[in-house]
Amino acid sequence: MHGQREARLDRQKSMYPQPSQGPSFLLRCISPVFFNFPLQYLGELENIWVDRTVNYKPWRMFITNLQKDWENSITPATVLLTANVGLLAIQSIDTGHADRSMAQIASYISTFLSLGNIILCTVLARQHRLDAHMTAESAATYLDRRTRMRGGLEIVAVSFSLPSALFLWGMGAFYVAIAWVCLAGTSFWTRLLSGSIFFITTLFVCFIVVFDLWSAQSTLPTTPRLLERILSSRTIMREAFGSCFRSLRTRRSGRTILCVGRRNKRRGTDVEMIC
Incomplete structure (x- = not known):
């Protein structure tokens, strides 16, 4: 009621005194490997699941956006899988020796990560269909079961971030494979031009990734x-x-x-x- 101590003034805040608990130490350690997607999803889930009640409208928007991300991730992963198969089919790269080159190994890794992305997107999109979360009661039942498990919402956040993380790591492995093909055993001008563009692109990508990881650590205690x-x-x-x-x-x-x-x-x- 209005004026009482238990009045809920914000849907994202609990009306009971809660100890300030951040993410677990294990999630903080593995989150940079997943490009900090688990921390982002965990924050959104904690804003949705407050005092064991579901804010249904934010939950529906959250599931809708996840469905779009998973569906949109399948097409680039398929293209990446096709590019890896085409790269491995080049005769100058696949020499038939038992000892594989760095480009082949990186392409193999990218292929497996792309397949993992496609499989996870299909499974997760099937499990989290919109018609399975049409009511607030079904959403509350789903989140209540997940919070009772060991790890709680952190496991859910990690599972939601797996497809995007696998796709990005697959792209990185394919990036290494192409760089090795361009730089290993080629002429001076090929190494110079390709290497300079490779260095500049890598610098920009690393800067953006490191800056994003650093800015996402706002939930962790700062140095001061x-x-x-x-x-x-x-x-x-x-x-x-x-x-x-x-x-x-x-x-x-x-x-x-x-x-x-x-x-x-x-x-x-x-x-x-x-x-």
Whole structure:
């Protein structure tokens, strides 16, 4: 109700006090391998599944976008698979020896990743059809079952990000295969021109990928926060050791004054003690 402490002011926030828990350490470690797609999907799922209730309209939009991504990913993966098969069919590359070249190995890896992408997109699109999530009750049942599993929504986020990650890694492997064909055993001008374009393109791609990974780490504690925690813990330890040292000095000085007072009492002199 309005005015009460339990009133929900935002659909993405819980009306109960929740401890601030970020992604697990394992997800933080493997997320860069998946180009940080799991962290992105996990954030969207946590905004949808709040207090064990489903925000149905954002959930339907989320599933619709996933369906479009999976359907649109099948066509490029098929093209990439065809390109790898065509590359491996070139006689100058497939020499028939048991020892395969770097271009062939990279093309094999790209082929398997493309096949994995096609299979996962087909399976996931079949499992998450729109008619299977037509009601909020079915969506709540699905998310409730997933949260009760070990790993919870993090496993769901990783499974949703697998097709895109496999496709990008497949593209990277095919990129390496083409670069090896252009640079290995070719003429000077071929190496110079192809190598310069290869270097510039690789630099741009690495810059964008690293920048995206760095910007997506906003959910993790930053370096100044970590330094703040370390410095605060050092300050607390320093104060604790200082208080212990001061208490020891006070006890020792009290014992010394007591001993001097006893000696002067034996001599019959008056001692004035200042505390």
